Amino acid sequence: MYITGWTALLAALGAVPAFLLADRGVAWLWVLCVLALALLDALLAPPTRSLGVRREVPSSVRLTESTASTVTVANLSGRRARGAVRDAWAPSAGAGPNRHRFALSSGEMTRFVTPLTPRRRGLREGSAVTLRIEGPLRLAGRQKSLPVDTVLRVLPEFASRKHLPARLARLRELDGLSPVMMRGAGTEFDSLREYVIGDDVRTIDWRATGRRADVVVRTYRPERDRRVFIVLDTGRLSASRVGGAPRIEASMEACLLLSALASRAGDRVQVTAFDRVERARAQGPSDAALMPVLASALAPVEPVLAETDWSALVRLASERLSQRALVVLLTTLDESLMDSGALQAIATLQRHHQVVVASVSDPEEDAMIAGRGSVEEVYTAAAAARAGLERDAVAARIRQGGAEVVEALPDDLAPRLADIYLALKASGRL
Amino acid sequence: MLVVGFFVVALVAVGLTRSDRDYTDLSIHNPDANGVMALAEVARERGVALRQISELQAANIGDPMGTTLVIASGADLFDLQAQSILAYPGPIVVLGDSAALQAELSDSFATVMSGATTLTAACTSRAAAAAGSVSTDGRAYVGAPEDASTCFESEGSAAYVAVHREGQGDVTFFASPESLTNGSVLDEGNAALGLHLIGGHDKAVWYLGSFTDGSFLTWSRAGDYSPPDVDPSADFLPPGTGxxxxxxxxxxxxxxxxxxxxxGALVREPLPVVxxxxxxxxxxxxxxxxxxxxGRAAASLRAAAAVRMGRRLGVGRSSDSEVLVNAIVRATGRHRDVVASLLYGPAPQNESQMMTLIDQIDALESEVHRS
Structure with missing residues (x-):
């Protein structure tokens, strides 16, 4: 039950008879009458179960894009029903005006649209839908919250997709599909074609030339159908904030860009989000199938406040990978990698695969290193410099084994990682 | 619910703390030495219906000829209030000093301090005769009206003045209300005098007001129109305002x-780590x-600067310190020992040394980067 402002106003009107008759008893009598009227009104209101409520949202939406939740209210009773419905969402779902008034005659149905512009990635659960039905006097009514299970999956923004066209063009150059002066690089034999001026004379296939009147060259292209295994570290270090968002967001962007690029290049991409156990997994043979699956799988992944289990990760990789692959570890370069078994794990993986360690660096640290304003700032600069040296040492240890290390600011990590992938592909190291 | 509960608690609290005792001077509900509860209780036992009012308008006396009006606090009365009191046809007893009332009766009627504290009755007044002698706090009246009878006199002043009014009740002044308090009522004949003063009729009204009371005495003869009880606090607003x-x-x-x-309920928001x-x-x-x-801080900054300069000059991280120093000397033209002591010299002992060292290293680095 609830009461409306009219009840309060009616109760306030009791001041008039109390003034005229100069009697407190009148005031009490008035208030009791108003109370009785309100109770009666609430009793006369149609029961909440006589209304049917349904809420529908699209199953997923990309972060920064807008969608809408649709609430359908149907009057199943034989009476006219008047009231309001509240379509409650968590604040980060970015719901617009979510209270809708309705007046439905018997059997009528109406739809309300609540605009949603989510502000964070993840699963945004819709809270209960609350119904209010007014009594005939509009003084009071019945209220009930109906648990309506609705989940809106907010996918990662994939802002780094703006870097994709440039990387795809570079990929086509590697493939030899684009007309460039340099012939497609790579080691895998592709086809024979006529010599054009500018071709490397070392690629002339003399046997084929002998059979024909023209000079024929062999063309190569980068290897296809390579395995790319991307590990998104969701351990404790991925939770800390860099710039405005947790590290994992930048890692996820890099993961999405690399997956899109590698699947277009014809490689087989597997993605796993891992800390102590696997949190999410996606794999697809082709780009068109992979990207929606991947975005959907990564959407609910959140950092876990636990140390990553590196030996378990090695076991997982050996289960999933039957042949040489590119293993990309989207983790955090930190001194703690020294004694958490990460270095051994990377060395083990590097024995059979090509490992790339990608880490989001902190833009604040550059400002800290440059600080000279006071003794405190100098100490801070020293601490930042020490952290940087320690990270350099870890990176050097990783590089010793032949693995690649890429460290970049949140916005740069995705394109840098994509460039490293292209470079590895061009040099045939996949 | 909470609001209703609050009201209930407040009402109970008020009910518990409110009682008919108070601690005001000369109050008939005050059992302390400065009250007059003893006298009032004895008068009640003798059949006098005594009630106390704090505002003149609350008197509302319906039977003036059978009701004694006691003005226990006359000092704060205004002239018009004094006139309304003197218009009262029944007997009036004034305790202590009341300039306004005295001035209405006679211009010279005033209150003085006389030295005497125990006075003996020397008059025919029934009340004074019954008391015989009284103890006072030393106050007394002078310049009483011509037709008034005085009693308990000493050195030209009198502690007791009775003004006779034809067809109306007398106006009796007694200078020392302290004599009637619980603390001194047992002295001399104080009790007898007090009982005679307030017990002259079946009913008595004890006025104990203050300067905040601006109202007038209300009374009516039998058969007159009697105004209803009104809320006394809203005397300048219409009666229904409160x-x-x-x-x-x-x-x-x-x-x-x-x-x-x-x-509907509040919605929970799972927040990320901050x-x-x-x-x-x-x-x-x-x-x-x-x-x-x-030392440690300077070592970190030195090492970081060395790495940056080495990168600029193409000296690998794993190279010997000699190689780096030589490269810097070539790039900047500084003396070799200076460069070596800046990068690999002794650790600074205090913060000011550290700051100086850092400044010098920064200067060196900027030279390297300029070259």
Whole structure:
């Protein structure tokens, strides 16, 4: 039950008879009458179960894009029903005006649209839908919250997709599909074609030339159908904030860009989000199938406040990978990698695969290193410099084994990682 | 519910703390030495219906000829109030000093301090004769009206003045109300005098007001129109105003219930972690500072500067320090020993040395980067 402002106003009107008759008893009598009227009104209101409520949202939406939740209210009773419905969402779902008034005659149905512009990635659960039905006097009514299970999956923004066209063009150059002066690089034999001026004379296939009147060259292209295994570290270090968002967001962007690029290049991409156990997994043979699956799988992944289990990760990789692959570890370069078994794990993986360690660096640290304003700032600069040296040492240890290390600011990590992938592909190291 | 509960608690609290005792001077409900409860209780036992009022308008006497009006606090009365009191046809007893009342009767009628504290009756007044002698606090009247009878005289002043009014009750003045308090009522004949003063009729009204009371005495003869009891606090607003506000206060409860009832529950928001990545570095900086680790801090900054300069000059990280120093000397033209002591010299002993060292290294680095 609830009461409306009219009840309060009616109760306030009791001041008039109390003034005229100069009697407190009148005031009490008035208030009791108003109370009785309100109770009666609430009793006369149609029961909440006589209304049917349904809420529908699209199953997923990309972060920064807008969608809408649709609430359908149907009057199943034989009476006219008047009231309001509240379509409650968590604040980060970015719901617009979510209270809708309705007046439905018997059997009528109406739809309300609540605009949603989510502000964070993840699963945004819709809270209960609350119904209010007014009594005939509009003084009071019945209220009930109906648990309506609705989940809106907010996918990662994939802002780094703006870097994709440039990387795809570079990929086509590697493939030899684009007309460039340099012939497609790579080691895998592709086809024979006529010599054009500018071709490397070392690629002339003399046997084929002998059979024909023209000079024929062999063309190569980068290897296809390579395995790319991307590990998104969701351990404790991925939770800390860099710039405005947790590290994992930048890692996820890099993961999405690399997956899109590698699947277009014809490689087989597997993605796993891992800390102590696997949190999410996606794999697809082709780009068109992979990207929606991947975005959907990564959407609910959140950092876990636990140390990553590196030996378990090695076991997982050996289960999933039957042949040489590119293993990309989207983790955090930190001194703690020294004694958490990460270095051994990377060395083990590097024995059979090509490992790339990608880490989001902190833009604040550059400002800290440059600080000279006071003794405190100098100490801070020293601490930042020490952290940087320690990270350099870890990176050097990783590089010793032949693995690649890429460290970049949140916005740069995705394109840098994509460039490293292209470079590895061009040099045939996949 | 909460609001209703609050009201109930408040009412109970008021009910518990309110009683008919008070601690005001000369109050008939005051059992302490400065009250007159003893006298009032004895008078009640003798069949006198005594009630105390704090505002003249609350007197509302319906039987003036059978009701004694006692003015126990006459000092704060205004002239018009004094006139309304003297217009009262029944017997009036004035205790203590009351300039306004005295001035209405005679211009010279005033209160003085006389030295005497025990006075003996030397007059025919029934009350004074019954008392015989009284003890006073030394106050007495002078310049009483010509036709008044005086008693308990000493040195030209009198503690007791009775003004006879034809067809109306007498106006009796007694200078020392302290004589009637619980503390001194047993002295001399104080009790007898007090009982005679207030017990002259079946009923008595004890006025104990203050300067905040601006109202006039209300009374009526039998058969006269008697105004209804009115709320005495709202004397300058229409009589229903207080009740109207009371009704509005009740309506406030409805407003509270209307606003407090939520349209569905609050929605929980799972928030992400807000720890900054640089938090650990800042913590380490505070540790350096707390420990005064100038050596370690300077070593870190030196090493970082060496790495940056080495990168600029194409000297690998794994190279010997000699190689780097030589490269810097070539790039900047500085003396070799200076460069070597800046980068690999002794650790600074205090913060000022550290700051100087850092400044010099920064200068060196800027030269390297310019070259």
């Amino acid at each position: 009740n109207a506000f009371y009704a509005l206060a009740l309506a406030l409860v409805f407003v509270a219930v209307w606003r407090a009832r939520r349209f 720890i900054r990545a640089s938090e650990a570095t800042r913590g380490r900086a505070r540790l350096y500072r707390a420990a005064g680790a100038t």
